[in-house]
Amino acid sequence: MQFHLNGFKPGNYQVPDAARKPYPNPPIVDLPRKVDVLIIGTGPAGLTMARQMAEFSDIKTCIVDMAPGPLLFGRADGISCRTIEIMEAFNSSEMVVKETYQLKQNTFWEPDAENPQNIKRTHKIADARAGLSEFTHGIVNQARLHELLIDGMANAIANLRPHYSRELVDLDIDESLTQDLDAFPITATFKRADEAGAGKVETVKARYIVGSDGGRSRVRKSLGISLEGDSANKAWGVMDILLNTDFPDIRVKSFIQSKDHGAVMTIPREGGYLCRFYVELDQIDKDKRASDMKLTEQDLIAKAQKIFHPYTLDVKEVAWWSIYSVGQRIADRFDNRPAGSSDDIVPRAFVAGDACHTHSPKGGWGLNTSLPDTFNLGWKMAAVLQGRSDPKLLSTYSTERRKVAQQLIDADRELSKLVATRPTAGEDAQESKVDTGKIEAFMKRQSGFVSGTSIEYFPSYICTGQENQHLATGYKIGQRFHSAEATRVADGRSQHLGHLVKADGRWRIFLFGGAVDPTKPASAAYQFIDFLANGTTSPVQKYTSNGSDVDAVIDTYAVFQQQDLSMHDLHGYLWPAKGKYGLRDYEKVFHAQDGNDVYDLRGIDRSNGCVVIVRPDQHIAAILPVTAHAELAGFFDEFMIQQK
Structure with missing residues (x-):
């Protein structure tokens, strides 16, 4: 399928470019006063949890987000083989397969030995993930994936729809009630964020809460859960662009290293014309954020043009851009139980996705780790709420998914060092040379993890024999x-x-x-x-x-x-x-x-x-x-x- 020929347009790709419109913000209705499951955040983790809960008519679920409506642009757009397998479980894989750009090849470019100011292709290889699944790793707008999950929620038996324009302002858990499965120990207070409802406060009682509200998660902070790991001190720019270029591998995923100007990673996007660029920037001073760097999309374009020399980049439109910092952190626990608790202590609050693991987006692991977080949790919570399984089952979520998150953090830390030409804090101050051979070896070694197909849970009573x-x-x-x-x-x-x-x-x-x-x-x-x-x-x-x-x-x-x-x-x-x-x-x-x-x-x-x-x-x-x-x-x- 081809689209975005005359400019990027978000929305349903089954609608032609000329007629496609962004997803509208839905009407605002009051929050329910009492629910079984309260989900904070409509990212991949939150929507997957809601999509799973929507399958059960006897479970009352509410999903809430600060945003005024559905996601429209960018963010994490890599869709791994395993994620498409999960979408197949929701009967939505056909559209994902039809619309995604399928990653089949990788190319590697380095400074030309005869003319180091120019870049030269060293080799082109097949993607290491080929054959690991009946599906192929692909690229599609994250907003489109969200739409498929939201449509599935609405069409499921529970007819579940997100509530937007709500800011979580207070979260209280009555510890005296957490082990009473019939109780509603959670009280969440929200403030309306839309103009019409400005100042209105709503309160929801819940049996369980799932915080999938991003790296600055209020749920995580309310639970006293800390993020552990490296602070961010390296910046990269990311942009989705429509461009003309004489660079021969513009429709192939490429790792490009220049002699003096840093590195770029390119990933073709769905529709045949759009392409994503990850552009290496400079170190960030201590106690600073990437947002403090006063750069624009034009700065990213200028930097990329230098890296691509002697090839030209004529950027016609920037559909979306951002600057992010590289840092790897993981939550010390994924639920509200004190550290070291036995499985007999029933957790009532959980964190998932970016709320419990943060990292760079270059490996395409964010969405593809966040979505399986709640695919793991959802069925367990449903089984407990329906009285089919012992509540100790809920404790296995943290055990199983924290192991995966730690593997993600370790892999991202290694990849971030491999693709950067400038050192991060604590390393040699001299500029380092990207070894594309090491990147290739890394991708082969990590192919099962990157695809999600080799994710493996520890032996337990639900992984035995x-x-x-x-x-x-x-x-x-x-x-x-x-x-x-x-x-x-x-x-x-x-x-x-x-x-x-x-x-x-x-x-x-x-x-x-x-x-x-x-x-x-x-x-x-x-x-x-x-x-x-x-x-x-x-x-x-x-x-x-x-x-x-x-x-x-x-x-x-x-x-x-x-x-x-x-x-x-x-x-x-x-x-x-x-x-x-x-x-x-x-x-x-x-x-x-x-x-x-x-x-x-x-x-x-x-x-x-x-x-x-x-x-x-x-x-x-x-x-x-x-x-x-x-x-x-x-x-x-x-x-x-x-x-x-």
């Missing part, structure tokens, strides 16, 4: 369920298995059958399915409430090696009767594809098969032998609450 990893070596316990295609038995359709794991709060069990015919009652696969359907200790029987569909809590799929199966010859649990009419679901059974065999792709034991338990956030919780009925029951018994 490591002793069985050999049964499916390509499904790493703790990492996301790496999708692969299989053929649906009922109709022959090819289906990505990972796309079956939707963001609806349900657990998934994937049975990969062994060599024995699964239609035979004596086979391990048949016995496993019969246990789920009829066993007295079956988690499906224990944790699914009376009157609900059999897959309302735990959704089971089967993949077999045998090619000539008939649905009606399989155990009835695999084609269950559902809904008010008892209609049969024929979309739960698959067989491996010739030439694209999931057993080969994911290292699955062909003789014995295995069982893969997938969490509602698509991460693998456990791998078990097909015969491990008691172990399967014990896994869910650890944290789930029996239903009536």
Whole structure:
């Protein structure tokens, strides 16, 4: 798709340039007085949390922001493979894939050895993330991603919409009530920020609060949570521009180092014409901020023109620009519990996204770490609020996501040093030379982390069974369920298995059958399915409430090696009767594809098969032998609450 030919226009890219209009500010309605979940901030973390909560009609959610309306411009626009996988869980990946610029190549430029005042390409390589997912790392306006999440919220069963023009002025948590799950211990006070409501104060009571309100988070400060790490002392300029140039790699991601004027990183933007420039600036004096540097977009353009010599940059329009500082900080804790608290202490307030980890934007990790923060938290909070899981589950959010945030901080610190030609504080005062070979090696080494596909959670009661990893070596316990295609038995359709794991709060069990015919009652696969359907200790029987569909809590799929199966010859649990009419679901059974065999792709034991338990956030919780009925029951018994 191409757009922005005659100037940058924000809004829905499905609307032609000539007719596209910015998203309007919605009308202001009163805040609810009492909610289950209060979300502060409409960035990627806040909107993802709200999008998840919108799936549940019995959970009352409110999301609030100081801004007058939806985001229109710029900010973090890199969309990792993993983020698109999450958007697929919200049924929104198709539009992201259609509209994004897909990153396929990287080029590296250094001073020409024969004429050092000029730059010269050293090499061009394929992007290191290729093949890590069925999706490709891409670039799209963050505002467009926000729109897809907001539309999903509005169209979900809860019909949830953000409340804008509200400033959080006070947050109080009644500590005497935090361990009473029926109580509303949180009191948040807001001041209207719009002209019509100036001075009006509103108060909201909540069971839980999620602070996704940015690097200067008032929620974090109210909770007494500190940010730890390096202070910012290095400045970069960023701008999205429409330009004419004779630089040959303008539509390829490029790292460019000049001899005397610093470095630039370019990233092509969606639509075919727009391009993002990260321009290296100078050090910032101690106790100063990037905003104190009295620079304009024209200064950034002039600096870039010097770096690109002998190529010309004729900038026609600056769609958005900013100056930011490089600093890496992480919150000492991600919830309101005192440090060192046991999992038995129930957290009631959480921070997510930039509110608990800040860094530079060059690696494209901000949005792509913030959004998975609340994708991790959302399903856990829903399970606790609905009485399906023990509240100790909420404590795993901080444990799991703080590890990821620390990895992010470490990687960003390394990348920031690699792409800078001027030293940061505490380093040698002499100018350093960018080694593009080291940047290339870094990107290859960090490809799984940058793409989000190798993010792995610590072993715990919701990431266990490591002793069985050999049964499916390509499904790493703790990492996301790496999708692969299989053929649906009922109709022959090819289906990505990972796309079956939707963001609806349900657990998934994937049975990969062994060599024995699964239609035979004596086979391990048949016995496993019969246990789920009829066993007295079956988690499906224990944790699914009376009157609900059999897959309302735990959704089971089967993949077999045998090619000539008939649905009606399989155990009835695999084609269950559902809904008010008892209609049969024929979309739960698959067989491996010739030439694209999931057993080969994911290292699955062909003789014995295995069982893969997938969490509602698509991460693998456990791998078990097909015969491990008691172990399967014990896994869910650890944290789930029996239903009536």
